[in-house]
Amino acid sequence: xxxxxxxxxxxxxxxxxxxxxxxxxxxxxxxxxxxxxxxxxxxxxxxxxxxxxxxxxxxxxxxxxxxxxxxxxxxxxxxxxxxxxxxxxxxxxxxxxxxxxxxxxxxxxxxxxxxxxxxxxxxxxxxxxxxxxxxxxxxxxxxxxxxxxxxxxxxxxxxxxxxxxxxxxxxxxxxxxxxxxxxxxxxxxxxxxxxxxxxxxxxxxxxxxxxxxxxxxxxxxxxxxxxxxxxxxxxxxxxxxxxxxxxxxxxxxxxxxxxxxxxxxxxxxxxxxxxxxxxxxxxxxxxxxxxxxxxxxxxxx
Amino acid sequence: xxxxxxxxxxxxxxxxxxxxxxxxxxxxxxxxxxxxxxxxxxxxxxxxxxxxxxxxxxxxxxxxxxxxxxxxxxxxxxxxxxxxxxxxxxxxxxxxxxxxxxxxxxxxxxxxxxxxxxxxxxxxxxxxxxxxxxxxxxxxxxxxxxxxxxxxxxxxxxxxxxxxxxxxxxxxxxxxxxxxxxxxxxxxxxxxxxxxxxxxxxxxxxxxxxxxxxxxxxxxxxxxxxxxxxxxxxxxxxxxxxxxxxxxxxxxxxxxxxxxxxxxxxxxxxxxxxxxxxxxxxxxxxxxxxxxxx
Numbered sequence: 001x002x003x004x005x006x007x008x009x010x011x012x013x014x015x016x017x018x019x020x021x022x023x024x025x026x027x028x029x030x031x032x033x034x035x036x037x038x039x040x041x042x043x044x045x046x047x048x049x050x051x052x053x054x055x056x057x058x059x060x061x062x063x064x065x066x067x068x069x070x071x072x073x074x075x076x077x078x079x080x081x082x083x084x085x086x087x088x089x090x091x092x093x094x095x096x097x098x099x100x101x102x103x104x105x106x107x108x109x110x111x112x113x114x115x116x117x118x119x120x121x122x123x124x125x126x127x128x129x130x131x132x133x134x135x136x137x138x139x140x141x142x143x144x145x146x147x148x149x150x151x152x153x154x155x156x157x158x159x160x161x162x163x164x165x166x167x168x169x170x171x172x173x174x175x176x177x178x179x180x181x182x183x184x185x186x187x188x189x190x191x192x193x194x195x196x197x198x199x200x201x202x203x204x205x206x207x208x209x210x211x212x213x214x215x216x217x218x219x220x221x222x223x224x225x226x227x228x229x230x231x232x233x234x235x236x237x238x239x240x241x242x243x244x245x246x247x248x249x250x251x252x253x254x255x256x257x258x259x260x261x262x263x264x265x266x267x268x269x270x271x272x273x274x275x276x277x278x279x280x281x282x283x284x285x286x287x288x289x290x291x292x293x294x295x296x297x298x299x300x301x
Numbered sequence: 302x303x304x305x306x307x308x309x310x311x312x313x314x315x316x317x318x319x320x321x322x323x324x325x326x327x328x329x330x331x332x333x334x335x336x337x338x339x340x341x342x343x344x345x346x347x348x349x350x351x352x353x354x355x356x357x358x359x360x361x362x363x364x365x366x367x368x369x370x371x372x373x374x375x376x377x378x379x380x381x382x383x384x385x386x387x388x389x390x391x392x393x394x395x396x397x398x399x400x401x402x403x404x405x406x407x408x409x410x411x412x413x414x415x416x417x418x419x420x421x422x423x424x425x426x427x428x429x430x431x432x433x434x435x436x437x438x439x440x441x442x443x444x445x446x447x448x449x450x451x452x453x454x455x456x457x458x459x460x461x462x463x464x465x466x467x468x469x470x471x472x473x474x475x476x477x478x479x480x481x482x483x484x485x486x487x488x489x490x491x492x493x494x495x496x497x498x499x500x501x502x503x504x505x506x507x508x509x510x511x512x513x514x515x516x517x518x519x520x521x522x523x524x525x526x527x528x529x530x531x532x533x534x535x536x537x538x539x540x541x542x543x544x545x546x547x548x549x550x551x552x553x554x555x556x557x558x559x560x561x562x563x564x565x566x567x568x569x570x571x572x573x574x575x576x577x578x579x580x581x582x583x584x585x586x587x588x589x590x591x592x593x594x595x
Contacts, residue, residue: 118325
């Protein structure tokens with residue numbers, strides 16, 4: 001710090017510089033986080049119906065006790081966990097596969113790369129809309145199946161296939177996310193490691209297992225953390241493609257909270273579910289961040 | 302023998318890449334071609350995979366064209382479909398407000414953190430954890446707060462809710478960009494009598510300009526794509542954004558408005574297509590909140 005003492009202590013601004021830089025942003029963030037969090041907890045502990053009540057009435061833990069026996073909540077929780085984990089696992093495999101395919105020098109490699117990352121940047125609402133057209137009973141996917149001699153599939157009308165459809169749409173959009181992170185990770189691996197493996201006569205699989213994979217682990221953890229975060233709050237695509245149906249087979253937590261809060265107006269109950277979702281997500285992410293030491297990846301530490 | 306196996310491997314390699322391209326590009330092709338088809342072809346059975354009978358009438362319809370469409374003066378769907386123009390305006394304004402203020406506050410905060418070494422990993426983790434909060438959890442208290450303030454259905458409500466995404470995002474990314482600037486340059490500026498504000502505005506910001514633009518664009522795209530919060534905090538065309546407008550197409554019966562719906566979807570991809578070449582370099586950084594650098 002002593003270096004900076006040479007600076008003339010001129011303006012008032014500079015004396016409080018530290019605070020002037022930090023406070024506005026932090027202040028706005030704290031206001032945007034603290035007050036709403038307090039309000040959310042207050043709502044969760046109260047009985048508040050938008051349609052006929054003007055003020056929340058405190059009822060203690062009533063909402064939480066009700067949630068314990070709410071089969072729709074447990075269904076939505078189960079669907080969220082199942083669909084998110086399957087989707088993220090597939091995205092991981094697809095993304096890694098594509099990154100390995102495109103890591104070599106190829107003609108047109110750069111163009112292929114920029115084409116492959118387009119899905120991830122499309123608004124999720126548009127992706128949902130698009131897959132609604134594609135999964136239609138008389139849409140292109142069923143047409144293709146018929147031409148191949150397979151029977152049509154009722155993609156959105158059958159509980160199991162509806163889940164598959166949502167997972168497929170999510171995989172389509174987000175495997176490119178895994179792809180570019182893995183590609184960046186692969187390109188950071190120094191060539192001499194491969195050269196020495198070649199000299200030692202290592203097979204392709206052994207090169208991958210003992211050189212590529214260990215070097216990829218950091219990117220893999222980051223990619224997984226961010227995808228898990230986002231997959232657990234999936235909303236847009238489900239809302240557009242199936243709206244949670246048929247018979248709640250694709251209902252996810254975000255959609256359930258949205259529906260109970262803003263469609264049925266039971267905002268108190270929805271807040272209680274939201275609190276549970278927040279605690280659950282925090283716990284999951286906290287474990288991941290701790291295990292992967294994400295905070296330590298910052299160079300200014 | 303060895304040459305042949307290498308050749309086969311090469312072919313297989315290209316075939317896999319081609320199948321990936323088909324898988325990832327077909328849905329985009331399908332959206333674009335659907336938006337250009339005539340109404341009869343959109344829902345035709347068997348499916349029309351390719352046609353040269355194309356028109357821009359779906360787009361004209363979305364922008365409230367009152368003349369003849371597809372050669373017919375009376376198009377029935379017209380009366381159900383509000384013009385997309387005000388929704389686009391709302392989306393742009395909310396996007397600019399939230400990413401502009403987010404960039405300003407984020408840049409100040411990031412400079413403070415880098416220059417004065419405040420916060421450490423706890424602040425970093427806190428900012429990162431804000432990325433994790435589900436929008437639906439934010440939407441409930443925001444809705445009640447803005448309803449009390451009478452701000453529901455305004456740009457300000459949605460934009461300030463989106464600040465919750467854009468400030469942490471801008472801060473974390475700019476911490477990375479500012480740290481990339483050699484410390485000597487900043488020290489030299491301070492020794493030459495620059496105030497902190499001077500060093501910030503005349504040295505740090507110009508040097509980080511490409512990064513600032515990328516942060517602004519990615520934050521704008523995030524706001525442009527966001528559905529849930531915008532949906533909850535708005536009720537009419539006065540502040541509803543493009544994604545909210547798009548959801549109205551999910552409710553209609555099969556086929557009735559698919560042409561215009563696809564056209565709307567294509568319009569929604571425009572900001573991304575315009576900026577994609579610029580932000581590609583920063584995408585890995587941006588998507589991981591600065592945790593991975595390319």
